[in-house]
Amino acid sequence: MALRRVIYVLLAAALLMTFGVTYAQDDIVIDFYFPSATANDAEGIFERYAGLFEEENPGVVVNPIFTGSYTDTRNTILTELQGGGAGPDVAVMLSIDLYSFAEEGYIIPAQGFIDAMDNGADYVNDFFPALMANGVDEMGNVWAIPFQRSTPILYYNADLLTEAGYDSPPTNNAELVEIAQALTTDERDGLLVPVAGGFPIWMYQSFAIAYGQNIVSDDPTEVYFNTPEAVAAVEFVRSLGTDLGVGPAGGAAWGDTPVAFLAGQAAMIYHTTGNLTRILNDADFEVGVWYLPSGPAGDDGAGYGAPTGGGNLYIFDDGSKSAEELDAIWRWVMFLSSPEIQADWGATTGYIAANASAWETEPLASLAQEHPQYGIARDQLQHVGKEFSSYATITIQGIINGTLESILTGESEDAQAAMDAAQEQIDGILAEYR
């Protein structure tokens, strides 16, 4: 019967196709998991880097594997490791994922490799200190190496500012409000701060730091969410959409903010440096970039504030990997964090190249010269604070996000009460780690 034959052939074909790619037997294979958070062809870029690396390192094969968003990546890796799989050798994960993975014993510190280097201290000191903050534990051991990092900055439509008689961007909150109010019209928001849509914590941290109290410290068992500064910060963000009337009540949505800015529907926005390349390319007006305006913590620079963000390189080992394998893995990590690759990566994607020497390396050096906006994003790093991370990061982050959202949308009118309640809940969770 013809139908049956067709079925057999199809089944046989399906079975044959199950055999995957095979490698030469002696090669060391590095499985490299990467998330994507930009519209770039990350896959193509990593294939290219893998090719360059393999040329310099015969006998090592790098296998770049796309693992979705940051959240997908974390879930994929956890499912795989809990299900008895091998997991990645190296992965790019959020810089704040450190404790979740270190607690389970899935990752190993980079410190051991750094100590074994001849110039380990130089290697570490080349990274911007702010970008190392989330990769180091409370004992000072380096676990993760900065890779695709970002930080929020102020983007402003320079044409609109000039039209309204402002020659320079706002440098403190008072000027920010003044200019935003002057530029708000029926069709245009003066300032969009993307805190709507379930993840306000990152943008909120900028204000908390500007008000003088980051909500995290170097101690992963401490969170400072109900201090007067923390409360004043969220009240200021809320007032942007209510009393001050320079943006939508409850804040703007993350994804729509750059779109509105590019379309001229917002005069100023807070957004990530990860967006700089896109905005410079797509805007048909003069784009200005400046530090996030300074808050009450001080005009001397102390009031500047933004958290870092983005992903670090993590090394996975359950103790079963050989010295040769670990050596190859470390060489791949060093390759990705080298000034040459960081310069290329920063110029291609818009992430902040993580080491100082990358900014003197082509193609980034000429790009930064051509567009001084890149340099401003880099220079803000000297004022930047640690991104929120603690033990039980995901749970606590969820509590903070929920609390902030209810305050910003006006559901919880009394910010102090809501934050006291959240702080109590957080301390309860962290008590078992103290």
Added chain:
Amino acid sequence: MKDANLLLRRFGAALKAALAIAFLIPLFFTVLVSVRPEAEPVTNGNIFFGSEVTLDNYQRALDIAPWSLHYLNSIVFVAGTLLVQLLTVTAAAYAFARMKFFGRNILLLIILLQLMIPSGVLLVQNFRTIQLLGLFDTRVALMIPYWGSAFGVLLLRQTFREVPLELEEAARIDGANLYQVIRHVYITNAIPAYLAFALVSVSSHWNEFLWPFIITRSEEIRPLTVGLNKLIKTTDQGAFYGQLMAGTLIVIMPLVILFLVFQRQFVESFARSGIR
């Protein structure tokens, strides 16, 4: 009387039209946004074509993922799943419909219960099983959890039970063996149910993301949804709606065309097999 009838018919037609429009709006906007320049967002009072009609979004979407490879993989995935499902589901449905054996009702109940377990709960456990079988990152691993289908078994069992027993007896008297009875008596009489099941199976696996994503690593075997995922993951830069809509259309187009071509058959088979 006549007037009342006419009025009722008109009302029915208007209702149908309203429903059709409600279902078409998302598709309409998908097409609209996909041909709008990316830099011109859809806003109040500005919802139709932008300053020009452009295919740039498609070009960028095409550049980001190897679509032809993903297409092939999706086709192998849904076809390989469906073919095996048809065999297992037919056999099980016949057994439950017509054979008498110990524990039949309990077994059926267990299968029924399985419909109520959300697949996400089983993710780690299924992964572990695949790992034990040594099938991680293979095409078989993609399909194997779906090679049995509780929905298919229940649907076909109901359909088979409605086939008159006399037909099977007559076939037996004519000398048909079990295989021939199933083939000529039951399958022939259950074609609408098979079509309905195939449609549900193909569309659900075509759209499946989580399992294929977790269980595969090689680009060579990953299906379309993983490719589409690359277009969604632009969180650091905000939304690229045009590009995303273009990618969505690339992914759903075959199913839409398939449905338009076989529309009549699908609608009839759904009506006859009792799924609404």
